Amino acid sequence: MKDREYRRLAAGAATAALVVFGLLGRAFGADVAPVVPEAEEGADSPAGEVVTVDLDYREVGYSFINWSVPMTTRSEAFKKEPALSHGKVIRGTVRLGSPNQETAFAWDRAAGKLYLDLNRNQDLTDDPGGVFSSRTGARDYYQTFANIHLPFKTLAGAREVLVDLNFYASEQPHCSAAMRWFWEGKLTLQGEEWQVGLIENRLDQSPSLEASNLLLRRWAERNQAFSGQLYSESSSAFAFSDKLFFGQRAYRLKRADLAQGDKAGVRLRFAEQRPKLGELKITGDYVHRVTMQGQPYRVVIDQPAGLVKVPTGSYSSVKVWLKKGEVEASLDERARSSAARITIDEKKPAVLTAGGPVTNSVSVSRHGKYLSLNYQLVGAGGAYQLANQDRSHPPEFTVYQGDKKVGSGKFEYG
Numbered sequence: 001m002k003d004r005e006y007r008r009l010a011a012g013a014a015t016a017a018l019v020v021f022g023l024l025g026r027a028f029g030a031d032v033a034p035v036v037p038e039a040e041e042g043a044d045s046p047a048g049e050v051v052t053v054d055l056d057y058r059e060v061g062y063s064f065i066n067w068s069v070p071m072t073t074r075s076e077a078f079k080k081e082p083a084l085s086h087g088k089v090i091r092g093t094v095r096l097g098s099p100n101q102e103t104a105f106a107w108d109r110a111a112g113k114l115y116l117d118l119n120r121n122q123d124l125t126d127d128p129g130g131v132f133s134s135r136t137g138a139r140d141y142y143q144t145f146a147n148i149h150l151p152f153k154t155l156a157g158a159r160e161v162l163v164d165l166n167f168y169a170s171e172q173p174h175c176s177a178a179m180r181w182f183w184e185g186k187l188t189l190q191g192e193e194w195q196v197g198l199i200e201n202r203l204d205q206s207p208s209l210e211a212s213n214l215l216l217r218r219w220a221e222r223n224q225a226f227s228g229q230l231y232s233e234s235s236s237a238f239a240f241s242d243k244l245f246f247g248q249r250a251y252r253l254k255r256a257d258l259a260q261g262d263k264a265g266v267r268l269r270f271a272e273q274r275p276k277l278g279e280l281k282i283t284g285d286y287v288h289r290v291t292m293q294g295q296p297y298r299v300v301i302d303q304p305a306g307l308v309k310v311p312t313g314s315y316s317s318v319k320v321w322l323k324k325g326e327v328e329a330s331l332d333e334r335a336r337s338s339a340a341r342i343t344i345d346e347k348k349p350a351v352l353t354a355g356g357p358v359t360n361s362v363s364v365s366r367h368g369k370y371l372s373l374n375y376q377l378v379g380a381g382g383a384y385q386l387a388n389q390d391r392s393h394p395p396e397f398t399v400y401q402g403d404k405k406v407g408s409g410k411f412e413y414g
Helices: none
Strands: 004-006 017-021 046-059 065-069 071-074 089-095 102-108 113-116 131-133 142-154 157-168 174-179 181-189 192-200 212-218 237-239 243-246 249-260 263-273 277-282 287-295 298-302 307-311 313-324 327-331 342-344 350-352 355-367 370-380 382-387 396-401 404-410
Touching: 046 157, 046 192, 102 142, 113 142, 131 142, 157 181, 181 263, 192 263, 237 287, 237 298, 277 342, 298 307, 313 355, 342 350
Parallel strands: 243 298, 277 350
Antiparallel strands: 004 370, 017 396, 046 181, 046 263, 065 174, 071 089, 089 102, 102 113, 113 131, 142 157, 157 174, 181 192, 192 212, 212 237, 243 249, 249 263, 277 307, 287 298, 287 313, 313 327, 313 342, 327 382, 355 370, 370 382, 396 404
8 A cells, every 4th residue: 555645644643543444454354274284204205197178179258368469560551451540559560489470560559449450461451350449448548459369470370369468558569468278187196176277478489388377276266367477477377397285285297288170278197106204383373375486395284273294495485365255365475584594394383474364553663744644454474465456445544633523535446
């Protein structure tokens, strides 16, 4: 939240009481399921169970990644063009996947129209499926065009994929693609059903697992929106790792292409492993998911209850999410020094301090004649950031001097 300067309180005013009406407060809670410790065995080795899951192409009605798209502009007209507005027209090419996938375009800003040369013949009049209207209206500097299918080189071969394109008319015009597709499958392990997805998120290079995110959550949650940005993990998606520990078991992942006639997909193979295990004690409440990245495993812990077992090793990246109903909060990485690195060994439990209870908190600082108020949601391990915030209903505050109400307001997002 941005600091909000409250001008009506002079620096010499008497001490005032501050009441904050936050979003979570002491009511923050979550249903948690116990994690059953797994029997510890020897060195990392195959354990017998091998499960494969076939991932099919899926489109969704929301975007979960925004990536910059290479754009080249040009001043001259194309071979054939529709009737365009005078001025405020930007022409050029956008590139998805590789140089031979360049697509010519004409962006008519005044009309709020985008023309794409989908058959790549430099003729913008013979592509009936290549004309799009701005979802944001005829704004001068920013327009969004939705539901565009463009050719893309994927892990399973070339195909058309669904994106929204955002165009910006700055001094140097540029474009970004909001991706609305991924590979999805249903995985059943130990009697539990999971949604597994691969999110390809490199638009300017050849596709690879290393540049993908792995979506992993309960099958019952499969229709909920998620975020999948490679460098900004969500509770559902994180950078792909071929050595994964989740559901209290360790797996080695391998990928293969899946081709059935004209249908292309991706197959993932989960081979169970038996690494050495140590204990991790999570001290806080309401923890929805913990992810830890280190050597050798990416560890995913769902709804832990106290003491859990995880592979031994050193984990330098630890992320924590709390959840109640539809409300989710993540531990602010800038303030989680206690969770910066965790080492798991076989001798004694490691400790992760994170979770609830959480408290709505406000820090107050004085700058001359002004008071600066800053809202924080504070719990075990530090401050938490609300995910998917409803910015139309920000936290509110009220200021009292004694029993007299002297001011109130809302915090601003920032």
